Amino acid sequence: MHYxxxxxxxxxxxxxLLVLLSxxxxxARATIRERFKEAPQFYNSPSCPTIISSKxxxxxxxxxxxxxxxxxxxxxLSVLQHxxxxxxxxxxxxxxxxxxxxxxxxxxxxxxxxxxFELYPFDDSSVxxxxxxxxxxxxxxxxxxxxxxxxxxxxICVTRVVYLDSDVVxxxxxxxxYNVDLVQDKVLAAPxxxxxxxxxxxxxxxxxxxxxxxxxxxxxxxxxxxxVMVIDLNRWRAGDYTRRIEEWMELQKRIxxxxxxxxxxxxxxxxxxxxxxxxxxxxxxxxxxxxxxxxRDLHPGPVSLLHWSGKGKPWARLDANRPCxxxxxxxxxxxxxxxxxLDS
Numbered sequence: 638m639h640y641x642x643x644x645x646x647x648x649x650x651x652x653x654l655l656v657l658l659s660x661x662x663x664x665a666r667a668t669i670r671e672r673f674k675e676a677p678q679f680y681n682s683p684s685c686p687t688i689i690s691s692k693x694x695x696x697x698x699x700x701x702x703x704x705x706x707x708x709x710x711x712x713x714l715s716v717l718q719h720x721x722x723x724x725x726x727x728x729x730x731x732x733x734x735x736x737x738x739x740x741x742x743x744x745x746x747x748x749x750x751x752x753x754f755e756l757y758p759f760d761d762s763s764v765x766x767x768x769x770x771x772x773x774x775x776x777x778x779x780x781x782x783x784x785x786x787x788x789x790x791x792x793i794c795v796t797r798v799v800y801l802d803s804d805v806v807x808x809x810x811x812x813x814x815y816n817v818d819l820v821q822d823k824v825l826a827a828p829x830x831x832x833x834x835x836x837x838x839x840x841x842x843x844x845x846x847x848x849x850x851x852x853x854x855x856x857x858x859x860x861x862x863x864x865v866m867v868i869d870l871n872r873w874r875a876g877d878y879t880r881r882i883e884e885w886m887e888l889q890k891r892i893x894x895x896x897x898x899x900x901x902x903x904x905x906x907x908x909x910x911x912x913x914x915x916x917x918x919x920x921x922x923x924x925x926x927x928x929x930x931x932x933r934d935l936h937p938g939p940v941s942l943l944h945w946s947g948k949g950k951p952w953a954r955l956d957a958n959r960p961c962x963x964x965x966x967x968x969x970x971x972x973x974x975x976x977x978x979l980d981s
Contacts, residue, residue, distance in 0.1 A: 671707060672974040673748045676714050678723075685722035694753070695720070695815045696798040698729040698787055700780050701741055701756070705803040707952045708945075710748060711970035715806040717749070718970075726811065728754040729791055729798065731783045733761055748972055757790045759783045767886040769893070782899045784863060785882045788873040796871045802864035804924065804950055806970055809941035814918050819869050824876060826867040826912035828919040831859035835908070838901050843894035856909030863903050864946055865919040867912075881906050897927075917941040923963050924949040932961035943967070 688694050697716060701709055717723040732741055738756055745754060761779035763786070768777050783790070784800050791798065799815050801807070817826045835858055836844060843849050873879070885902040888894065895901035917939045924947030925931040933947075943966055945951050951967035954960045 673707075673710050673744065673972040674974050675750070676717070676748050676972060678751050679717050681719075681723060682721045685725055688725050691727070691792070691794045692796065694725055694727040695722075695812050696727050696729060696791075696795050697811065697815075698731065698784075698791065698798045698800045699803060700759075700783050701730045701732045701736075701745075702778070702780055702803065703736065705950075706741075706744070707971070707973055708805075708950060709803040710972045711952075711967060712801060712803060712805050712807070713745075713749060713752070714970045714972060715808065716801075716811050717752075719808055720810045720812055722812070724751070724753075726753065728752060729757060729787075729795070730754060731757045731759050731780070731787070731790060733780050734758040735761065759786065759790065764886075767883060767890065769886070769889050777898065784866070785879055785899070785902070787868065788870045789879060791870065796869065798868050798870060800863075800866045800868060802944065802946065804945040805864065806943045806967055807941070808943065809917070814865075814867060814914065814941070817867050817912060817914055819867070819872075819912055822872060823910065823912045824869050824872045824878060825907050826914050827861040827863070827865060828914045828916045828921075829859040829861040829908075829911060830916075831857075833860040835860055835904075838897060838904060839895050840893055842892060849894065852905060853909065858904065858908035859913075860904070861908065861911060862919055862921045862944070862946060863900055864921065864944055865942060867914070878906060915941075919944050921946045923947070923951075923961075925961075933963070935963065 686693065699709060699712065713728065716726060720726060730741070730745070732738065736758075738758065742756055745752065759780060764782045765779050768779065768782065770777060787798060787800065797815070797819075799811060819826055838860065882902040882905075885894075885905045889902075916936060918941050920935055920940050920942060921944040922933050923935075923943060924945040925933055927948050930947060930949030932949075935943075943963070945967065949961065951960070951964035952971065952973070954964050955968060955971075
């Protein structure tokens with residue numbers, strides 16, 4: 638009987654060990670399944686000032702996620718290629734605390750050995766209990782909400798940041814966007830779209846409740862896309878805006894007042910009270926709608942930033958040989974190492 642118990646215990650221990658090894662191997666495979674080429678180093682201006690303090694740098698914040706890493710690498714390359722002083726860009730990458738930091742750091746450093754950057758682990762559990770299901774599961778990822786916590790994650794010496802989604806390509810000098818004038822003590826600047834149907838972002842429950850709908854009284858709210866924002870972090874910290882966003886998310890858990898992920902809480906707090914930026918800085922919606930991902934055209938006017946927001950991502954459509962016409966504008970920034978290149 639004792640031998641049988643020992644055998645059962647040994648078998649269970651072996652099974653547990655195999656499961657843990659399998660999970661570790663799966664994590665390692667997930668981490669290294671893509672290889673990226675080394676990007677060229679750009680020298681776009683002969684008169685770039687030497688950065689002495691963080692206030693003189695251009696700070697860009699992004700999230701890094703294994704699913705969208707290919708898009709992030711293309712976005713980084715596009716920023717560096719088109720800015721006047723790439724050596725003065727400092728990237729702040731927010732990653733899930735469950736993601737191996739060393740692997741991501743090595744991936745970035747290998748492709749951009751000259752890049753100034755730092756990684757900031759984001760505790761998924763800090764927000765997972767506040768997330769309500771939305772129309773697309775990708776929108777419910779905790780890391781999608783990390784933009785609300787930048788003021789807490791980044792060093793206090795960083796007073797302003799441009800936040801960019803991973804599915805963008807910048808074709809203009811990011812310093813121009815970074816230096817937008819945040820007048821009248823505004824916290825946030827972004828392209829806004831007042832011709833969009835703003836009421837559609839909230840449920841009838843919200844609009845029929847006077848104590849809720851009064852939120853937008855005297856504000857003239859307009860839709861803006863949170864994938865491209867300039868944020869004054871000092872003003873954000875002083876106004877405790879992370880907590881204000883969380884309060885709306887807590888209400889959403891009790892009464893369903895919106896449908897679309899992390900965007901509506903930002904609209905509830907900021908819509909009608911931001912500095913509007915030229916639309917050229919967010920040619921959004923190129924990924925199509927959130928249901929079918931149909932091809933979209935550019936909006937009229939000049940272009941400084943292309944944004945594949947929506948269901949369809951250019952790298953996935955290119956790999957499937959079903960690209961949209963505008964995906965050809967993303968392809969030159971793709972740093973993915975192809976199997977042929979790996980074998981050569």
